[in-house]
Amino acid sequence: MQILSFFALPSLLACGVAAVPSQQQAELAFDALQGWYNESIGLWIPSTGWWNSANCLTVIADLAEINPDVATKAEAIYPNTWSNAQDYNLQLQKTVAAPEFLMQSQHGGNLPKHKTTGFLNNYYDDEGWWALAWIAVYDVTGDRKYLRTAESIFDDMAKAYGTTxxxxxxxxxDRTYVNAIANELFLDVAAHLANRAGAKKSYYLDFAKKEWAWFKQSGMINSQNLINDGLDNATCQNNGGTVWSYNQGVVLGGLTELSRATGDDSYVVKGKLIADAAIQNLTDSNGILHDPCEPDCGADGSQFKGVFARNLQILQQYSPEPRYATFLEKNANSIWKYDRSRRGNKLSLIWSGPFVKPANASTQSSAMDVLVAALATQ
Structure with a gap:
């Protein structure tokens, strides 16, 4: 992969940084993230968008799992977002076009309340992000209200399975595109629920197995074990779309949860092939992760890399590999040293540096995913 020359300048020093980020650093990053939290609506808006807010909630829950101080601070966030965000479920307009296949979400600045059906909207990938967020909150709180919310979201996704x-x-x-991210999220949510839903395990496990069986033969995984963005509508063949980091990431969580549910580690073996291919092809010479859209990834692409780190964490915790721990530590330390504002501990888009203004809740939560992953897997 060819990385723009300015990516490498500050990170020439990063390769020598070995220490795992501290709990204090992660907590400072959390405090900065909450500076963008709109308490009245339970979302990190207008700093970022609807599906990004689900990712903000997820990284907070993940950090709360390992940081008691954040766990205490987050206790009020979960019910507030659960109660209020549903009233402001954004009616997004999203576009994705060749050749980049970079999502672009658009929503108005006004956020009037409107009738909603929970955390459902017109996009199945958005629904998947919220399902995973509420599963993460359930994991840290044990409150089954959040698990039931995730199950209801999955049920809406399942209605569309097999209809393309x-x-x-x-x-x-609108049935316009069959892409990787929606299908990976469907796999990931199903596999997560299979490990948490008790008597309904077989229901979710059946969907997870079917989805993976379809996905691995769909053609979206190319000969390099990298996942392109989706399928051509006319031919149902790999469309050659951009290899985004988040498409290499979500599948890792799904395959790990599927291995956990079945005891079959062949899923994790495939996951490691994908993870290794992503690290080889999407990092610079110092091992720092980049997406091809940098330095201008818009409102959506700014979220992608953290998704990879979060799901590599899931894989690493289940089946550890020293190379994954090294990758997470390098990226986390590079972020803190080279991609942080001088004041306020804001984290931006380019993890090798330099810090690019303005940071927002999307870039902050994405970078936080790496800090949390490095801490959780040390």
Missing amino acids: PCGGLWWSK
């Missing part, structure tokens, strides 16, 4: 001419799940209810 190519198989799998549509990206949106």
Whole structure:
């Protein structure tokens, strides 16, 4: 992969940084993230968007699992977001076009309340992000209200499974595109729920197995073990779309949870092939992760890399590899040293540096995913 020359300048020093980020650093990053939290609506808006807010909630829950001080601070965030965000479920307009296949979300600045059906909207990937967020909150709180919310979101996704001419799940209810992220999220949510839903395990496990069986033969995984963005509508063949970091990431969580649910580690073996290919192809010479859209990734691409780190954490905790721990530590330390504002501990887009203004809740939560992953897997 060719990385723009300015990526490498500050990170020439990063390769020598070995220490795991501290709990204090992660907590400072959390405090900065909460500076963008709109308490009245339970979202990190207008700093970032609807699906990004689900990722903000997820990284907070993940950090709360390992940081008691954050766990205490977060106790009020979960019910506030659960109660209020549903009233402001954004009616997004999202576009994705060749050749980059970079999502672009658009929503108005006004946020009037409107009738909503929980955390459902017109996009199945958005629904998947919220399902995973509430599963993460359930894991840290034990409150089954959040698990039931995730189950209800999954049920809406499941209604669309197998309705495309190519198989799998549509990206949106407009039925315009069969892409990787919606299908990976469907796998990931199903596999997560299979390990948490008790008597309904077989229901979710069946969906997870079917989705993976379809996905691995769909053609979206190319000969390099990298996942392109989606399928061509006319041919149902790999569309050659951009290899985004988050498409290499979500599948890792799904395959790890599927291995946990079945006891079959062949899923994790495949996950490691994908993880290794991503690290080889999407990092600079110092091992720092980049997406091809940098330095301008818009409102959506700024979230992608943290998703990879979060799911590599899930894989690493289940089946540790020293190379993954090294990758997470390098990226976390590079972020803190080279991608942090001089004041306020804000974290930006380019993890090798330099800090690019303005940071927002998307870049902050994405970078936090790496700090949390490095801490959780040390």
